[in-house]
Amino acid sequence: MTKRSRIEERIARILMYISTLFIAGLLVFILISVLWRALPAFSPEMLIKPPQGGFYFGKSGGILNAIVGSIYLSLGATGLSLVISLPLALYINLYLNKNNRTGDVVRFFLDVMWGIPSVVYGVFGFAMMLFIGMKTSLLAGIITVSVFIIPIMVRAMDEVFKTVPKGLTETCLSLGMTRSETAYKIYVRQCFPGIITAILLSFGRAIGDAASVLFTTGYTDHIPTSLNQPAATLPLAIFFQLSSPFAEVRERAYASAGVLIIIILIISIISRLFTGQFRKHTIKF
Amino acid sequence: MIICLILIILIPFAITAGLLFRSSLLLQDNSLLHLLFSSVWKPEQGSFGFLPFIISSLWVSLLALMIAAPVCLLSALHLTQYAGKGILRVMQPVIDILAGIPSVIYGLWGVITVVPFISKYSKVFLGIETPGYSILAGAVVLSIMIIPLILNILLELLRTVPDELKEASFSLGAGKWHTIKNVLIRKIYPGIIASFGLGLSRAFGETMAVLMVVGNVVKVPTGVLQPGYPLPALIANNFGEMISVPRYDSALMMASLILLVIILIFNFGSRLIIRHIEKQFQS
Numbered sequence: 001m002t003k004r005s006r007i008e009e010r011i012a013r014i015l016m017y018i019s020t021l022f023i024a025g026l027l028v029f030i031l032i033s034v035l036w037r038a039l040p041a042f043s044p045e046m047l048i049k050p051p052q053g054g055f056y057f058g059k060s061g062g063i064l065n066a067i068v069g070s071i072y073l074s075l076g077a078t079g080l081s082l083v084i085s086l087p088l089a090l091y092i093n094l095y096l097n098k099n100n101r102t103g104d105v106v107r108f109f110l111d112v113m114w115g116i117p118s119v120v121y122g123v124f125g126f127a128m129m130l131f132i133g134m135k136t137s138l139l140a141g142i143i144t145v146s147v148f149i150i151p152i153m154v155r156a157m158d159e160v161f162k163t164v165p166k167g168l169t170e171t172c173l174s175l176g177m178t179r180s181e182t183a184y185k186i187y188v189r190q191c192f193p194g195i196i197t198a199i200l201l202s203f204g205r206a207i208g209d210a211a212s213v214l215f216t217t218g219y220t221d222h223i224p225t226s227l228n229q230p231a232a233t234l235p236l237a238i239f240f241q242l243s244s245p246f247a248e249v250r251e252r253a254y255a256s257a258g259v260l261i262i263i264i265l266i267i268s269i270i271s272r273l274f275t276g277q278f279r280k281h282t283i284k285f
Numbered sequence: 286m287i288i289c290l291i292l293i294i295l296i297p298f299a300i301t302a303g304l305l306f307r308s309s310l311l312l313q314d315n316s317l318l319h320l321l322f323s324s325v326w327k328p329e330q331g332s333f334g335f336l337p338f339i340i341s342s343l344w345v346s347l348l349a350l351m352i353a354a355p356v357c358l359l360s361a362l363h364l365t366q367y368a369g370k371g372i373l374r375v376m377q378p379v380i381d382i383l384a385g386i387p388s389v390i391y392g393l394w395g396v397i398t399v400v401p402f403i404s405k406y407s408k409v410f411l412g413i414e415t416p417g418y419s420i421l422a423g424a425v426v427l428s429i430m431i432i433p434l435i436l437n438i439l440l441e442l443l444r445t446v447p448d449e450l451k452e453a454s455f456s457l458g459a460g461k462w463h464t465i466k467n468v469l470i471r472k473i474y475p476g477i478i479a480s481f482g483l484g485l486s487r488a489f490g491e492t493m494a495v496l497m498v499v500g501n502v503v504k505v506p507t508g509v510l511q512p513g514y515p516l517p518a519l520i521a522n523n524f525g526e527m528i529s530v531p532r533y534d535s536a537l538m539m540a541s542l543i544l545l546v547i548i549l550i551f552n553f554g555s556r557l558i559i560r561h562i563e564k565q566f567q568s
Contacts, residue, residue: 019356267385
């Protein structure tokens with residue numbers, strides 16, 4: 001090795017190290033700078049009260065409507081997309097595995113769908129709502145968001161199902177189980193932690209997305225009591241509060257952002273814990 | 286199961302067809318070329334030129350990619366070639382959490398840190414007074430948002446490269462950096478470009494975060510410190526008022542159609558290249 005190439009390697013290594021540190025530092029910086037602003041503005045009252053009169057001029061009230069709305073919306077959307085995603089992911093892995101071509105095409109398709117921005121889903125959802133004469137409502141939001149998270153959920157489950165050893169499938173089939181029995185009884189149990197992780201991942205996406213619910217779910221100060229009512233969502237609450245001319249309301253946006261970050265972090269931690277748990281029915285090889 | 290499959294396959298086509306149908310109204314009295322290359326945006330007078338928005342989008346996304354790309358490539362090489370298991374164990378959750386933070390939070394972060402920073406230092410160093418809401422602020426926020434996406438794809442790609450290739454290079458007397466530079470990077474070169482393409486298309490479609498920091502002024506931007514008005518921001522900002530102005534809804538549908546087509550092309554090409562490389566190493 002010449003001296004020049006050794007120096008070159010040294011410089012490259014330092015740059016690489018800095019890049020990695022930079023990325024880790026960014027996360028810490030973002031979390032701290034948002035939480036730092038959130039803490040002084042936070043009050044427990046925020047979590048338990050919907051907006052009262054004069055809330056948008058800095059008077060009392062909280063963001064309970066947005067928190068509850070977001071949770072309703074994300075739970076509904078995650079449930080709905082689970083109903084479609086689980087069979088689909090199983091289908092790709094059990095029925096389309098004879099020749100890999102079809103499965104690959106479907107996977108490719110889902111990857112491309114993953115790339116479609118959420119605002120396009122929102123616009124499409126809105127166009128559909130106009131088409132069938134629906135108003136902005138929780139239900140419309142749930143459907144739009146579930147369409148948007150299906151590709152994410154299917155691909156995440158698919159990655160887990162791929163790891164099931166071929167021998168296990170063949171054993172089941174040779175014992176006379178049908179393919180769908182193998183799918184729902186064996187695959188689902190074997191991959192239970194992975195499925196939970198996929199669900200939590202999609203839940204996190206659903207709760208954090210604003211662009212797709214902007215036109216479909218609407219916004220209201222009340223806690224929705226039926227699927228036909230509009231609902232407030234946490235990201236939109238942050239967005240609206242931040243664009244307010246009143247400083248007190250903007251402060252509240254920081255606090256709401258803190259709440260959202262905490263929710264996301266909790267989801268992330270739970271999904272990490274789950275990976276190690278619920279292995280009771282898992283066959284180890 | 287088959288019903289689910291068909292449903293999913295149909296959705297993108299339904300979206301394209303629906304948007305095409307809704308925007309066809311606008312095409313009746315304006316030619317497509319005129320819409321794309323006119324910079325006059327006066328919905329009240331019925332003139333819809335998408336040029337300022339397309340140019341703003343391009344500025345923001347390309348700039349974001351220029352910031353994110355080198356960081357991602359260097360870090361991916363570090364994590365796969367040099368770093369020990371411990372660093373990987375720390376970095377994987379970091380990347381996942383970065384990917385999981387909602388765009389509104391990034392937007393808020395941009396408003397409280399990036400925007401004041403730009404406002405302050407552009408005055409000190411460049412003597413330009415700006416409120417800070419600019420293309421540059423949008424690009425900085427976006428670049429952080431696309432880092433986890435690009436990094437994850439690069440990590441996956443680098444892991445598919447078989448060890449034999451590296452070993453062959455080592456046995457010929459090449460050093461580690463030499464091997465990385467001349468074997469590894471050359472081998473996955475198209476994949477690196479493809480991952481940047483995916484990052485670019487993600488940046489192109491990102492809505493809330495950009496909307497909050499980019500300033501939203503309808504004008505073809507000529508510098509990074511000027512405000513811009515990217516396509517997704519246009520859609521999100523005007524959707525409420527569009528019913529009152531004729532053809533406005535059609536124009537917004539058109540905007541989302543343009544967005545969708547551009548992103549689909551980028552995504553399709555990049556995914557094809559990545560798939561091709563992964564196949565190549567598997568066999």
